[in-house]
Amino acid sequence: xxxxxxxxxxxxxxxxxxxxxxxxxxxxxxxxxxxxxxxxxxxxxxxxxxxxxxxxxxxxxxxxxxxxxxxxxxxxxxxxxxxxxxxxxxxxxxxxxxxxxxxxxxxxxxxxxxxxxxxxxxxxxxxxxxxxxxxxxxxxxxxxxxxxxxxxxxxxxxxxxxxxxxxxxxxxxxxxxxxxxxxxxxxxxxxxxxxxxxxxxxxxxxxxxxxxxxxxxxxxxxxxxxxxxxxxxxxxxxxxxxxxxxxxxxxxx
Amino acid sequence: xxxxxxxxxxxxxxxxxxxxxxxxxxxxxxxxxxxxxxxxxxxxxxxxxxxxxxxxxxxxxxxxxx
Numbered sequence: 001x002x003x004x005x006x007x008x009x010x011x012x013x014x015x016x017x018x019x020x021x022x023x024x025x026x027x028x029x030x031x032x033x034x035x036x037x038x039x040x041x042x043x044x045x046x047x048x049x050x051x052x053x054x055x056x057x058x059x060x061x062x063x064x065x066x067x068x069x070x071x072x073x074x075x076x077x078x079x080x081x082x083x084x085x086x087x088x089x090x091x092x093x094x095x096x097x098x099x100x101x102x103x104x105x106x107x108x109x110x111x112x113x114x115x116x117x118x119x120x121x122x123x124x125x126x127x128x129x130x131x132x133x134x135x136x137x138x139x140x141x142x143x144x145x146x147x148x149x150x151x152x153x154x155x156x157x158x159x160x161x162x163x164x165x166x167x168x169x170x171x172x173x174x175x176x177x178x179x180x181x182x183x184x185x186x187x188x189x190x191x192x193x194x195x196x197x198x199x200x201x202x203x204x205x206x207x208x209x210x211x212x213x214x215x216x217x218x219x220x221x222x223x224x225x226x227x228x229x230x231x232x233x234x235x236x237x238x239x240x241x242x243x244x245x246x247x248x249x250x251x252x253x
Numbered sequence: 254x255x256x257x258x259x260x261x262x263x264x265x266x267x268x269x270x271x272x273x274x275x276x277x278x279x280x281x282x283x284x285x286x287x288x289x290x291x292x293x294x295x296x297x298x299x300x301x302x303x304x305x306x307x308x309x310x311x312x313x314x315x316x317x318x319x
Contacts, residue, residue, distance in 0.1 A: 033283070037276070041262070041272075041276070042254055042255060042256060042262055043254060043255060044255060045255050046255055046266065051266045051267070051268055052265040052266040052267075052268045052272060053265075053268040053271050053272060055265070055268075055272050055276075056271060056272055056275045056276075058276075059275055059276055059279040060275065063279065099286065102282055102286065106278065106279055106282060109275070109278055110275040110278070110279065113271050113274055113275045114271060114275065116271060117268055117271050215283060215287075219286055219287065219290055222290045222291070222294065223290050223293065225294070226290070226293050226294045226297050229294075229297055229298070229301060230297055233301050233304070238301070239301075239305055242298055242301045242302055242305060243302070243305060
């Protein structure tokens with residue numbers, strides 16, 4: 001059991017396994033996002049109240065879901081790094097944080113743009129929007145904290161602690177639409193109930209969410225691999241791997 | 254299709270600025286992330302190759318001129 005966990009945390013093993021997985025995730029992301037975009041923009045019916053502005057949901061909801069998932073992933077990676085000192089977890093955390101921040105920004109931006117025609121305002125200081133803004137600042141704090149120390153290990157520890165503390169914001173965001181009065185509508189997808197939308201509206205949304213997840217996995221694998229090469233550059237297997245390339249070729253990207 | 258023509262699709266029933274700006278920023282962000290990840294990897298591999306070559310040259314010189 002412990003041997004397996006340590007094998008899983010070995011950068012060399014991770015590099016080998018991800019070489020095989022990576023093309024599939026990039027391909028799945030490209031197909032799902034293109035199908036989802038065409039479906040959501042051109043084929044899904046328009047909303048009887050909101051008209052076509054409702055099509056923003058197909059980028060807003062996936063971005064918001066990914067923003068939360070990335071934060072949970074950061075906290076889990078931070079915990080693994082603090083408890084077991086597995087460096088691979090910290091390498092992953094390093095590359096997940098900027099993407100999570102980008103997704104949070106995207107959720108806020110698309111929400112603001114959507115708010116203008118539907119609510120008549122691009123911003124209100126209500127619980128959902130404010131807690132999401134706090135999450136953006138938490139991401140930026142984690143990224144800044146990592147770079148603020150002379151030693152990488154101290155920066156990694158500080159960033160991990162902030163990710164673990166900041167994760168309390170996740171349930172606040174999730175339940176903000178139930179605990180407080182808000183303009184924001186409740187969640188579209190729940191595990192226990194069918195969506196309140198017709199199937200021809202939520203199916204493309206599901207495709208987009210899956211596409212975003214595949215994109216996130218593909219991007220994280222790609223950038224974690226770069227991070228491995230950077231940090232393990234003195235290792236024999238990395239030297240041999242680098243020499244075997246002409247530089248910038250696409251095999252196993 | 255939910256629209257009668259390509260023109261109607263672009264117009265988005267008067268909501269074009271909202272729909273296309275949200276989608277445009279999303280697309281730009283995703284494409285930029287993927288392009289950046291690829292460029293980062295290429296640059297890194299080239300840098301590591303250069304470093305390996307430099308170290309090899311150094312150790313060879315040490316062999317020849319003790």
